[in-house]
Amino acid sequence: MKKSKRIILEIIKSKGSANLADIESEVDRLKFEEPFVFEAFTGCSIGDALDDMVAEGLLEKDIPKWGIPIYRVKSR
Amino acid sequence: MNIKKIREDFPALERERNGRRPIYFDNACVTLKPRQVIMAMDEYYENFPACGGKGRSAHWFSQEVKEAAEKARRAVKEFINAKSSDEIIWTKNTTESINIIANCFELNRGDAVLTTDKEHNSNLVPWIELESRRGVVHKIVESNNDNTFNMERFEEMMGEDVKLVSMVHTSNLDGYTNPAREIIKIAHDYGAKVMLDGAQSVPHKEVDVQKLDVDFLGFSIHKMAGPSGVGVLYGKKDELKKLGRYTVGGDTVKDTFYDRAVFESPPYLFEAGLQNYAGQIGAGAAVEYLSKIGMGNISKHEETLNKFITEGLLEHEEIDIIGPDDPSKRSGIISFRMVKDDGTSLISPGDIARLLDRNLNIMIRSGDHCVHSWFNARGIGVSGSARASLYIYNTKEEGEVFLSGIDRLIKSLN
Ligand SMILES: Cc1ncc(COP(=O)(O)O)c(C=O)c1O
Numbered sequence: 410m411k412k413s414k415r416i417i418l419e420i421i422k423s424k425g426s427a428n429l430a431d432i433e434s435e436v437d438r439l440k441f442e443e444p445f446v447f448e449a450f451t452g453c454s455i456g457d458a459l460d461d462m463v464a465e466g467l468l469e470k471d472i473p474k475w476g477i478p479i480y481r482v483k484s485r
Numbered sequence: 486m487n488i489k490k491i492r493e494d495f496p497a498l499e500r501e502r503n504g505r506r507p508i509y510f511d512n513a514c515v516t517l518k519p520r521q522v523i524m525a526m527d528e529y530y531e532n533f534p535a536c537g538g539k540g541r542s543a544h545w546f547s548q549e550v551k552e553a554a555e556k557a558r559r560a561v562k563e564f565i566n567a568k569s570s571d572e573i574i575w576t577k578n579t580t581e582s583i584n585i586i587a588n589c590f591e592l593n594r595g596d597a598v599l600t601t602d603k604e605h606n607s608n609l610v611p612w613i614e615l616e617s618r619r620g621v622v623h624k625i626v627e628s629n630n631d632n633t634f635n636m637e638r639f640e641e642m643m644g645e646d647v648k649l650v651s652m653v654h655t656s657n658l659d660g661y662t663n664p665a666r667e668i669i670k671i672a673h674d675y676g677a678k679v680m681l682d683g684a685q686s687v688p689h690k691e692v693d694v695q696k697l698d699v700d701f702l703g704f705s706i707h708k709m710a711g712p713s714g715v716g717v718l719y720g721k722k723d724e725l726k727k728l729g730r731y732t733v734g735g736d737t738v739k740d741t742f743y744d745r746a747v748f749e750s751p752p753y754l755f756e757a758g759l760q761n762y763a764g765q766i767g768a769g770a771a772v773e774y775l776s777k778i779g780m781g782n783i784s785k786h787e788e789t790l791n792k793f794i795t796e797g798l799l800e801h802e803e804i805d806i807i808g809p810d811d812p813s814k815r816s817g818i819i820s821f822r823m824v825k826d827d828g829t830s831l832i833s834p835g836d837i838a839r840l841l842d843r844n845l846n847i848m849i850r851s852g853d854h855c856v857h858s859w860f861n862a863r864g865i866g867v868s869g870s871a872r873a874s875l876y877i878y879n880t881k882e883e884g885e886v887f888l889s890g891i892d893r894l895i896k897s898l899n
Contacts, residue, residue, distance in 0.1 A: 429833035429836050430832050430833040430836065430868065433867045433868040434867075434868060436867045437865055437866060440864075455867065456835050456839075473897065474844070475844065475893045476897040477894075477897065
């Protein structure tokens with residue numbers, strides 16, 4: 410699995426569930442603390458990565474009509 | 486200014502999706518095109534789709550191309566009040582206009598170029614490149630806390646080492662317009678030349694190059710009701726003559742021998758190869774279209790709409806607008822974040838953009854708007870901001886729909 414996806418998975422796991430803003434803020438926080446996070450997310454679209462991860466069966470996505478999509482790690 | 490009539494000129498506004506019209510608020514990126522521009526370009530393709538250029542064919546169609554393209558150049562010259570059409574160089578876009586200056590303006594090791602901390606990548610990366618390749622020093626004037634220009638800091642940083650000041654005129658990040666006339670006067674006092682990035686000023690307000698006394702100005706026609714793939718580099722005639730060469734080949738020369746070339750003068754020296762004639766003709770039609778409406782009317786309209794939308798947004802304590810609070814200082818741009826008390830993002834700008842698009846056909850931009858450096862310096866490079874940017878055809882009713890969408894987004898969190 411790509412490093413960026415692994416980090417996203419960990420962020421969501423640690424929070425229970427997360428929306429895009431939660432994940433972006435966490436990556437923003439880690440980006441300048443951890444060089445590997447910086448590297449993993451340079452030029453990476455988190456939104457696209459999340460869509461991929463939903464398609465790959467790693468995440469569940471709740472989409473209320475006017476609500477913000479929420480992501481959870483899919484239980485296996 | 487009759488907005489209803491103006492809207493009828495833009496065929497894209499007649500489209501529908503899910504029973505709703507589009508609300509186009511992404512004008513800082515690219516504006517929609519009126520029929521007058523589309524027709525001018527069609528005329529080229531339908532009636533005289535041949536080559537132009539000084540030393541090329543002399544036949545009927547070719548003559549018409551040359552006449553139409555030079556008429557367009559004159560229209561652009563009038564639009565920014567240049568002294569001569571020879572001061573107008575056709576480029577691909579603002580990025581290319583800036584790159585011509587970065588590559589052709591004489592800068593030696595140790596010479597300094599000064600920019601602000603709010604530059605679009607197009608007016609940042611060329612200088613980073615020159616710094617690493619040629620030892621040119623790139624200095625950055627930090628803005629005030631409210632993102633306005635810090636004149637004192639600028640004056641402190643000016644010195645004889647500064648040969649060029651290259652600055653955004655109106656920022657695509659927050660819509661704030663730098664006090665260009667004053668900046669140019671100070672730069673000239675130190676013997677420096679000034680390049681203005683006019684990508685967001687020329688389409689929205691009256692920009693008079695003689696009044697500003699600016700040395701170089703770049704802008705993109707696709708941000709001002711014209712076709713994509715066309716830009717302009719204005720330069721004072723004497724300054725253009727001093728520039729080195731850029732891309733060379735056909736049309737940049739008067740004559741060649743196996744071992745040498747006799748080069749053209751500007752503007753042709755910088756217009757290598759067959760040109761985007763339809764685009765240039767469309768550019769002429771675009772500036773004529775805007776001139777008829779009046780640039781003063783356009784900026785007033787955007788300011789009124791910006792005020793309406795800003796007031797609505799600020800009713801929500803979650804909204805944080807980038808740049809000065811006063812909408813009259815942000816032209817037609819409203820760049821905002823939805824934040825928690827600790828300043829971290831509450832709703833991702835990407836989600837705001839997607840939900841407004843999906844539910845209300847409102848098109849805005851989200852991300853770093855090619856000003857990554859500004860966001861990264863504040864630790865929000867991944868989150869970025871949402872940006873609504875307005876133009877002549879946007880209405881108060883559209884603003885109301887936008888505000889209702891923001892309202893619903895915020896309510897959906899509770
Ligand atoms: C302020 C500013 N400068 C430069 C550019 C680059 O313009 P272009 O992509 O047309 O070259 C833009 C585009 O958004 C801009 O807003």
